[in-house]
Amino acid sequence: MSENLIGYIDDQGNILDTQSAGENCTATPIEYDNSEQALEIIRHSTAHLMAQAISELYPNSQFFVGPVVDEGFYYDFRVDEQIGENDLKAIEKKMKELIKKKYKIEKYEITKEEALAKFANDDLKQAVLSRIPDETISVYKQGDFEDLCRGPHVPALRFLHNFKLTRVAGAYLGGDEKAEMLTRIYGVAFADKESLKAYITMMEEAKKRDHRKIGAEMELFMFNEESGAGLPFWMPQGAKLRYKLEQILHKAHLVREYEPVRGPEILKADLWRTSGHYACYGENMYLTEIDEQEYGIKPMNCLGHIQIFKQTQKSYRDLPLRYYEYGVVHRHEKSGVLHGLLRVREFTQDDAHIFCTPEQIAPEVLEVVEFVDSVMKLFGFEYTMEIATKPEKAIGEDAVWETATQGLIDALDGNNLPYSIDEGGGAFYGPKIDIKITDAIGRKWQCGTIQVDFNLPERFEVEYVDEDNTRKQPVMIHRAILGSFERFIGILTEHYAGEFPLFLAPTQVIFVPISDSHADYAYALKKRLRLEGLDSEVFDKNDSLNKRIRTAEKQRVPYVVIVGDEEVQGNSVAIRNRRTREQYNLTQDEFMVELNKQLQEGKI
RNA sequence: GCCCAUAUGGCUCAGGGGUAGAGCACUUCCUUGGUAAGGAAGAGGUCGUGAGUUCAAGUCUCACUAUGGGCUCCA
Numbered sequence: 001m002s003e004n005l006i007g008y009i010d011d012q013g014n015i016l017d018t019q020s021a022g023e024n025c026t027a028t029p030i031e032y033d034n035s036e037q038a039l040e041i042i043r044h045s046t047a048h049l050m051a052q053a054i055s056e057l058y059p060n061s062q063f064f065v066g067p068v069v070d071e072g073f074y075y076d077f078r079v080d081e082q083i084g085e086n087d088l089k090a091i092e093k094k095m096k097e098l099i100k101k102k103y104k105i106e107k108y109e110i111t112k113e114e115a116l117a118k119f120a121n122d123d124l125k126q127a128v129l130s131r132i133p134d135e136t137i138s139v140y141k142q143g144d145f146e147d148l149c150r151g152p153h154v155p156a157l158r159f160l161h162n163f164k165l166t167r168v169a170g171a172y173l174g175g176d177e178k179a180e181m182l183t184r185i186y187g188v189a190f191a192d193k194e195s196l197k198a199y200i201t202m203m204e205e206a207k208k209r210d211h212r213k214i215g216a217e218m219e220l221f222m223f224n225e226e227s228g229a230g231l232p233f234w235m236p237q238g239a240k241l242r243y244k245l246e247q248i249l250h251k252a253h254l255v256r257e258y259e260p261v262r263g264p265e266i267l268k269a270d271l272w273r274t275s276g277h278y279a280c281y282g283e284n285m286y287l288t289e290i291d292e293q294e295y296g297i298k299p300m301n302c303l304g305h306i307q308i309f310k311q312t313q314k315s316y317r318d319l320p321l322r323y324y325e326y327g328v329v330h331r332h333e334k335s336g337v338l339h340g341l342l343r344v345r346e347f348t349q350d351d352a353h354i355f356c357t358p359e360q361i362a363p364e365v366l367e368v369v370e371f372v373d374s375v376m377k378l379f380g381f382e383y384t385m386e387i388a389t390k391p392e393k394a395i396g397e398d399a400v401w402e403t404a405t406q407g408l409i410d411a412l413d414g415n416n417l418p419y420s421i422d423e424g425g426g427a428f429y430g431p432k433i434d435i436k437i438t439d440a441i442g443r444k445w446q447c448g449t450i451q452v453d454f455n456l457p458e459r460f461e462v463e464y465v466d467e468d469n470t471r472k473q474p475v476m477i478h479r480a481i482l483g484s485f486e487r488f489i490g491i492l493t494e495h496y497a498g499e500f501p502l503f504l505a506p507t508q509v510i511f512v513p514i515s516d517s518h519a520d521y522a523y524a525l526k527k528r529l530r531l532e533g534l535d536s537e538v539f540d541k542n543d544s545l546n547k548r549i550r551t552a553e554k555q556r557v558p559y560v561v562i563v564g565d566e567e568v569q570g571n572s573v574a575i576r577n578r579r580t581r582e583q584y585n586l587t588q589d590e591f592m593v594e595l596n597k598q599l600q601e602g603k604i
Numbered sequence: 605g606c607c608c609a610u611a612u613g614g615c616u617c618a619g620g621g622g623u624a625g626a627g628c629a630c631u632u633c634c635u636u637g638g639u640a641a642g643g644a645a646g647a648g649g650u651c652g653u654g655a656g657u658u659c660a661a662g663u664c665u666c667a668c669u670a671u672g673g674g675c676u677c678c679a
Binding site for chain 2: 074082083084085086166167168169170171172175176177178181182183184186212216217223224225226228229284329331333334335336337338339342343344347349434445446447448449480482483484486487488512514515516517542543544545546547548549550551552553554560562564565566574576581583
């Protein structure tokens with residue numbers, strides 16, 4: 001038996017640890033390394049080691065569950081003391097002491113009845129047992145520490161070296177918001193020191209491109225304690241960036257035959273009652289009163305678009321009719337979930353509602369999927385699609401839901417587009433396809449969404465006149481491509497680490513005149529760029545040339561352009577590559593051609 | 605909303621019961637320089653807000669607000 005053997009993988013892909021497999025196992029061995037299976041075993045055992053350390057440091061602690069997750073492991077437990085980030089070091093130290101005791105990890109099996117009796121005075125273990133259907137329960141033991149566990153584990157503590165406890169958090173027992181909150185500690189573990197180090201470095205790099213940090217540095221956006229949480233302010237640089245994104249997307253909508261519309265920010269509460277928002281979404285809505293009438297600030301834009309559709313009589317010839325709006329919405333998000341621009345209380349959706357016939361659903365959904373794809377491609381984003389089905393709180397008949405859900409499935413299946421299913425994750429008025437972008441540190445954020453809705457048209461008696469002169473109800477497709485400008489720009493910022501492509505960059509060119517006498521030339525260039533719709537700045541402050549070049553380089557602008565006697569005489573520019581520090585000269589006209597070429601790259 | 609943590613000039617941070625400090629940024633002056641920090645002077649903070657303990661609180665305690673890491677929920 002190899003020194004490095006920590007388990008086996010059987011025909012079904014299940015991991016067997018050495019304790020379960022016995023001496024003469026013929027399944028494929030798992031060696032101690034960074035393979036997916038090995039890491040699962042190592043991390044699970046590290047979680048147990050942590051629990052053992054905690055139980056020694058805090059004798060009253062009781063343990064719930066300690067699974068392996070994507071990035072590492074965690075353990076949930078109850079403890080009398082408050083545990084903060086500063087206590088993690090002490091726990092790590094204790095873990096290392098325990099490793100030195102060279103405990104073997106042993107496994108034995110008991111019946112469920114015996115287990116219930118064994119842990120009779122531990123209500124958390126009772127809770128764990130109640131979730132296990134099996135009649136035979138396995139227990140793992142290392143030193144004096146025993147824990148209910150399915151495994152798999154490494155054979156002995158000596159395999160556990162390269163770990164780090166990363167954060168302490170609260171977590172509801174069983175994930176239920178109404179249940180008791182336990183303490184959770186997260187950690188990571190690898191087979192070797194280098195991988196652990198690489199992981200820590202990666203997290204530090206991710207921190208450097210955090211949109212909140214870059215947003216402050218580049219003066220893109222801000223929040224302010226006096227104004228309230230989750231309410232972003234767009235500073236000039238951020239507003240310029242956002243405006244460019246809005247313009248690109250505006251043109252893309254027009255090309256695809258969308259019509260711009262705009263609805264009011266607040267609508268009478270009765271309208272929200274008709275729609276079902278009041279009952280199903282009310283806890284997220286801000287309500288107000290005007291002249292003794294209740295009003296609701298819109299959390300979604302659909303009602304406005306429905307009113308506009310209904311204002312004039314529609315024919316089947318008008319369908320599909322696509323209304324779009326950069327709609328500002330307000331939602332009462334819980335204070336604890338706010339997160340930079342990625343989760344706010346006021347945001348602007350790139351929202352559209354497509355009114356169409358049932359037959360038009362599939363082609364329209366496909367068209368939107370294509371739209372999404374072209375936008376994601378423009379920015380180089382990876383994304384996944386998820387079909388979300390009927391949630392608990394919902395309006396409308398089951399049959400209607402089934403038809404709508406099937407419509408979405410057909411549209412994706414028919415075109416071999418990959419997706420997963422999110423059971424019960426739909427909007428209260430219809431099923432949806434969610435488009436999730438993977439960000440710089442691997443988190444997934446919902447951005448785009450496509451929702452089929454038979455319910456609101458019915459509730460608001462939305463109608464069109466069909467070919468046979470009868471009145472029919474259209475289907476509504478709610479959709480957003482970016483999701484919201486706030487979230488999307490947050491993700492974009494991290495994606496590009498603030499170095500936006502020319503067609504998005506808030507400042508696209510910085511001119512550095514060599515001395516005062518070249519400032520006029522620089523300002524003339526700035527004016528010329530302005531007329532082409534390009535934003536530039538002139539760095540002519542009373543600082544040394546070196547200092548101004550340094551400052552300009554650090555601005556994350558696409559172009560730093562130096563102008564001095566040579567350039568003024570030759571009507572040219574000296575362009576500096578901020579990465580290689582190399583420089584090349586172009587005439588003004590050549591430069592304009594180059595800039596316009598790069599602007600065109602922002603077309604979709 | 606819940607658990608844990610944090611809050612000191614515009615930014616990044618030091619200080620740790622006896623009434624505040626650095627670097628960068630900012631202002632003014634000198635310097636007009638061909639590719640990543642030229643020099644000098646200056647201004648700027650009731651240490652998040654409100655209570656409490658104390659002879660004395662930026663420092664200790666509590667509440668609130670905001671922020672961060674999670675849970676739950678979502679674009």
